[in-house]
Amino acid sequence: MTYVLTENERAELLPDLGATGWGAVPERDALRKIWKFRTFSEAWGFMSRVALAAEKLNHHPEWTNIYNVVDVTLTTHACDGLSRLDLDLARRMDKIAGDAAEVQRNHSEPVECLCRLQHMRDGG
């Protein structure tokens, strides 16, 4: 079943994602990453491939696309927080993007904030 990651799991698994540019959304138990591709076509190609991976996982991103920028938030609605599925999808997205895009890092908070389960309730 889908369950919210424990503090031990967070401490073990989140730093690697933080290193690739995933951040913590303030006051939510959610991960965010922003990619800037060279063109709209490359951004849309990335989104198409991710959409197929998301369908396979039956786990879907919250995302927006403006021209060549794709802004992604991952969380699990079924358990109202971060689950393994978010980490799986995050890793797949990283793999699909490869180094085709510039990763914007000046947003959100460090993933380490998500290692405390109270993060989303006390606002950081």
Ligand SMILES: C[C@H](O)[C@H](O)[C@H]1CNC2=NC(N)=NC(=O)C2=N1
């Ligand atoms: C019925 C279906 O399994 C659910 O609605 C799935 C689909 N995709 C999902 N995606 C995300 N991000 N969270 C969910 O809880 C979720 N649930």
